[in-house]
Amino acid sequence: MLQVAVVGSGPSGVYAAQSLVQQDRVPDVRVDVLDRLPCPYGLVRYGVAPDHEKIKSLQNNLRAVLEHERVRFLGSVEIGPGTLLPDRLLDLYHAVVYCVGAATDRRLGVPGEDLPGSYSATEFVSWYSAHPDALTDGYAQDGFVRDVESAVVIGVGNVAVDVARMLVRGAAELLPTDMPDAALGVLAGSGVREVSMVGRRGPSQARFTTKELRELGALPDTDVVVDPAELALDPAYIDPSGLPAASRRNVEVLRGWAERPAQGLARRLRLRFFLRPVSLTAGAAGRVALTRFERTLPDGRGGVTGSGQYEDIPAELVLRSVGYRGVPLEGLPFDAERGTVPHAAGRVLRNGVPSPGEYVAGWIKRGPTGVIGTNRPCSKETVQSLLDDASALERRPLQEDPLTALRAAGLRPVEWPGWLAIESAEAELGRSLGRGVVKIPDWAGLRAAAERVRDQEMRG
Ligand code: NAP
Numbered sequence: 001m002l003q004v005a006v007v008g009s010g011p012s013g014v015y016a017a018q019s020l021v022q023q024d025r026v027p028d029v030r031v032d033v034l035d036r037l038p039c040p041y042g043l044v045r046y047g048v049a050p051d052h053e054k055i056k057s058l059q060n061n062l063r064a065v066l067e068h069e070r071v072r073f074l075g076s077v078e079i080g081p082g083t084l085l086p087d088r089l090l091d092l093y094h095a096v097v098y099c100v101g102a103a104t105d106r107r108l109g110v111p112g113e114d115l116p117g118s119y120s121a122t123e124f125v126s127w128y129s130a131h132p133d134a135l136t137d138g139y140a141q142d143g144f145v146r147d148v149e150s151a152v153v154i155g156v157g158n159v160a161v162d163v164a165r166m167l168v169r170g171a172a173e174l175l176p177t178d179m180p181d182a183a184l185g186v187l188a189g190s191g192v193r194e195v196s197m198v199g200r201r202g203p204s205q206a207r208f209t210t211k212e213l214r215e216l217g218a219l220p221d222t223d224v225v226v227d228p229a230e231l232a233l234d235p236a237y238i239d240p241s242g243l244p245a246a247s248r249r250n251v252e253v254l255r256g257w258a259e260r261p262a263q264g265l266a267r268r269l270r271l272r273f274f275l276r277p278v279s280l281t282a283g284a285a286g287r288v289a290l291t292r293f294e295r296t297l298p299d300g301r302g303g304v305t306g307s308g309q310y311e312d313i314p315a316e317l318v319l320r321s322v323g324y325r326g327v328p329l330e331g332l333p334f335d336a337e338r339g340t341v342p343h344a345a346g347r348v349l350r351n352g353v354p355s356p357g358e359y360v361a362g363w364i365k366r367g368p369t370g371v372i373g374t375n376r377p378c379s380k381e382t383v384q385s386l387l388d389d390a391s392a393l394e395r396r397p398l399q400e401d402p403l404t405a406l407r408a409a410g411l412r413p414v415e416w417p418g419w420l421a422i423e424s425a426e427a428e429l430g431r432s433l434g435r436g437v438v439k440i441p442d443w444a445g446l447r448a449a450a451e452r453v454r455d456q457e458m459r460g
Pocket residue numbers: 106107108154155156157158159160162199200201205206207208209212276277321322323324368369370371372
């Protein structure tokens with residue numbers, strides 16, 4: 001029997017587990033999928049926007065893997081200082097696949113970035129997605145949009161599109177989501193009327209995907225506004241024939257909006273380009289009031305140069321959506337420049353040499369790019385490497401039962417029935433509020449829901 005731990009139960013972790021149990025090269029592979037949260041699914045649960053029901057339904061596919069007879073979900077297991085470090089984990093398993101994602105966000109590196117009212121998009125996403133850290137970290141206390149009329153979103157990737165869309169969604173569209181009740185109350189009562197989403201390069205270089213972009217044009221009560229003259233600063237906007245298909249489609253959608261007159265709807269979403277953030281300044285109350293941008297111009301090589309001309313966009317809320325970044329895990333090597341773990345086809349490299357039994361997949365392997373499906377081939381490649389190494393790995397006898405050892409390390413793993421109890425509690429919470437499923441937003445609530453199973457087991 002080959003015992004494998006997968007650290008992280010987001011898409012890359014679950015796809016790794018799936019590849020490990022759905023193959024016939026190595027018989028009887030057992031997989032423990034560990035997660036620091038008591039809930040599985042990573043960014044599918046805590047990153048995919050609540051109004052993206054269809055993408056969220058991917059959870060059903062991931063669930064089938066975690067319910068496989070040779071896969072065991074163990075939530076509330078944090079690998080790190082104070083609990084278990086990678087070397088200890090390798091005592092318990094023949095192999096460990098780290099699928100820990102990219103847990104923080106890139107910094108802008110401009111003055112005023114940390115002013116009140118300026119948040120990373122991740123903080124906003126975590127809050128409306130009910131990530132329990134959002135409440136403990138405290139940044140959600142002021143409700144993001146309270147007393148806000150104008151917002152600036154910096155960046156033009158899919159996360160920027162998500163947060164811009166959530167800022168202009170009305171109460172009727174938010175109500176059917178599983179958003180926590182407090183966030184729903186705040187967003188439903190929001191007075192945000194104007195959102196500017198700002199890219200530092202041109203429309204042909206934007207990172208959003210066309211499906212996500214197009215959705216903005218269909219939002220109720222919201223005009224999408226683009227300036228044809230600003231779009232035309234991009235030579236590829238004028239002649240998109242040389243662009244890759246995805247960028248060309250984006251440009252065509254933007255062109256459609258440029259040609260469509262604004263309809264004077266209640267909210268406006270402006271898509272701006274060729275503006276790079278320079279500084280954020282506070283108003284009288286100490287909260288961010290203005291974001292200064294420098295007009296940029298294409299340099300002909302895909303980049304931009306500064307023009308020395310500046311534009312100030314007034315807004316009381318700034319969401320910095322400039323990408324995620326991996327964080328080092330103590331005991332694992334880390335490439336600080338790329339924010340990833342060095343690897344060769346998924347094998348962790350220590351001083352340039354593959355470290356037996358240690359693997360990576362997902363964003364910590366390749367950086368924070370691609371859509372959920374990108375993780376499938378990425379995890380598969382890693383698992384191929386692991387299976388190639390399996391006969392050597394399997395020779396090492398394991399001394400302890402992993403679950404006993406995790407408990408001895410002071411951890412209280414939440415097993416699958418505990419997660420199912422959280423799911424039931426969320427359904428019950430929704431019923432009590434006259435809504436569908438509503439997520440539990442705090443650690444205590446999640447723990448209490450999971451503990452119900454333990455209590456029942458002890459009584460039974
Ligand atoms: P992203 O796609 O990497 O986009 C980051 C954006 O920030 C880019 O527009 C980038 O511009 C800009 N940026 C970076 N540094 C900047 C700076 N210093 N100043 C101004 N702008 C800066 O990242 P993301 O939006 O966080 O998305 C991460 C991944 O998740 C992506 O692969 C995305 O497709 C995926 N995702 C998918 C969905 C979906 O499928 N619905 C939803 C959410 C996320 P440059 O291009 O100029 O660097």
